[in-house]
Amino acid sequence: MTKERVPAPQLAATDGPESPKPSRRLFNRLSVWLAAPATILLTVTLVVILCTVGIITQKxxxxxxxxxxxxxxxxxxxxxxxVTQFYLDLSLIPAIMEGRRIASNYEDTGEETYLCSILSSVDLRYDVELLALRSLTDATAVACQHHNPLDPTAIVAQRSTNHTFDHLYYVNETTYRMEEPPRLFKEATNYGQSIAEVQSSIFDSGKFFIPFVEYASRNATVSYPRRKMWQSGPAHLAMTIVPYLSFANEQEYVERRRTRLDYAQSRAVLQTSLNERLHFKxxxxxxxxxxxxxxxxxxxxxxxxxxxxxxxxxxxxxxxxxxxxxxxxxxxxxxxxxxxxxxxxxxxxxxxxxxxxxxxxxxxxxxxxxxxxxxxxxxxxxxxxxxxxxxxxxxxxxxxxxxxxxxxxxMIGGAASGFSRGGRLPDITV
Incomplete structure (x- = not known):
């Protein structure tokens, strides 16, 4: 009996993959063609959005x-x-007081009283450094100034002696007079200097009084321009000079205070100083x-x-x-x-x-x-x-x-584009 030969299985033989159908290949190609432009479009859109946001943010x-x-x-x-308005207002207080009385000899005892009282009781913020009165006719002077930045009520004073500057002495905080007996605060570096010399150097230099006389002679109907009152003074002092006016009585003062200033009746000047008071935080x-x-x-x-x-x-x-x-x-x-x-x-x-x-x-x-x-x-x-x-x-x-x-x-793009190199700032509502 003849046996039939059974063919041995071929272990290495495998079924090969089927070839993709034409419709599948077309779908893959269409996907690539659609995805690429969409990706590019999205990228461009994102860049445009970011740039727009950046520009708007920068502006x-x-x-x-x-x-x-x-x-x-x-x-x-x-x-x-x-600061300067308060300073000027403080200056005008003694100016009004002096304008309503006959200017006295500022070397007399107690002449420092009303200057020191004003400086101590009104200038609580320590805005004004000193108040000083100088008589143009008598060549006498009196001055009061703060001496303790932590205590605006602490005042020292100086009265001239024999028409020359004297030393500075402590002032009683209750009476606003120099202490008795006098207690020396500091020896003045200008001790013995002539009052007339100071007047010649500052007041008679033409920076203030000559323009003032010219103004007063025009029968002006407005007060002396305040800008002109700041013409004198050393560079380290913000200083104004207020002319004092003498009137026969109070009614004359009321009638004339807003009309022509009469330099011929001026007996003294007030000098105030403002040093390093313009603080900016x-x-x-x-x-x-x-x-x-x-x-x-x-x-x-x-x-x-x-x-x-x-x-x-x-x-x-x-x-x-x-x-x-x-x-x-x-x-x-x-x-x-x-x-x-x-x-x-x-x-x-x-x-x-x-x-x-x-x-x-x-x-x-x-x-x-x-x-x-x-x-x-x-x-x-x-x-x-x-x-x-x-x-x-x-x-x-x-x-x-x-x-x-x-x-x-x-930090983008160097100099800001919103500003010009000259001229006024744009009008801004704040």
Whole structure:
């Protein structure tokens, strides 16, 4: 019997994959063709959205920065006006008192009483450094000044002796008279100096009284311009001189106080000093601020009369000894210690303010430590007090808007595009 041979199984043999159908291949191709454009479109859309958000954010940041910068302008002007107006108001109190009596010899005992009482009881914020009276006819003087920054009621006084300056003595806080017996506070560096010499150096220099006489002779129907009252004084003192008027009686004073000022009846002058009282808080100024002496800003190295980074403006104080400037050394622009202000001054042209009637604000943007910054400079005349000074202030976008905005706005694209290189700031409602 013959056996049938059964073929052995082929272990290595496998069934091959079936070839894809034509419809499957077409679907795969269509998927690739559709997905690629969609991906590109989504990518482009995302880029456009991000760019748009970035541009809008940057513009918003720049606008906010402009608001901050403009608020600093308002802050500076408000501070100057408030301090100087109070200073002028305080000056006018003894001016009215003196104008209603015949000017006496200021070397008499007790002449310091009403000046010291005003300075002690009214100037509780320590805004005014000193009040001084000088008689133009008798060449006598009396002055009161603060001597303790922590206690505005602590007063010292100086009365002239034989028409020369004397030392400074403590004042009784109750009677506002020099203590008896006199207790020496400080030996005056101007001890023995002639009162007439000081008058010749300051009051008769033509900076104040000649214009005042010319004004009084015109039968003016308005009061003497307050801006003119700030013409005299050393650079380290903000000083005004108020002429005293003598009247026959109170009714004459009431009738004439708002009409023509009569220099011929002036018997004395009041001198007040404001030294380093224009304080600007760094936290509220968002940058650096300085005020320049209007008398020196046209010089090659102008004098700084106030700043907000704490650098002393002179080596002396606003006391009755240093009125002639001979003992004072001032802070000049070349000695500025603030890095931001030094960088800003490279973009400032003070000669644009050469015209005393030019109160236009100029501004410029620049890059400071990879950050946008803006500096403004202008002549400010307080509409309230008439005080005049040159203001320079600079703000950074980083300090103005904060860390978040630096990443998305201030450090992008160099200088901010929202500012011009000159002219006025845009009008902003704040």
């Amino acid at each position: 918003t940041i720049e606008k906010n920065w402009m608001h901050v910068h403009q608020r600093v302008v308002i802050y500076i002007q408000t501070q100057i006006s408030q 760094r936290s509220e100024s968002f940058g650096s601020i300085m005020l320049l002496s209007k008398r020196s800003f046209n010089a090659s190295d102008p004098i700084i009369i106030a700043n907000n980074w704490g650098q002393p403006i002179s080596n002396t104080t606003a006391n009755v000894e240093n009125i002639l400037e001979i003992y004072a050394k001032y802070l000049h622009i070349s000695e500025i210690s603030d890095d931001l202000m030094r960088a800003a001054l490279k973009h400032v042209n003070l000669q644009r303010l050469h015209d005393p009637n030019n109160t236009q604000m100029y501004n410029a943007t620049f890059t400071y430590r990879a950050n946008n910054a803006m500096v403004s400079w202008y002549r400010f005349v307080s509409p309230q007090s008439g005080y005049e000074t040159i203001v320079v202030h600079v703000t950074e976008c980083y300090t103005s808007t904060g860390q978040y905005y630096v990443k998305f706005g201030c």
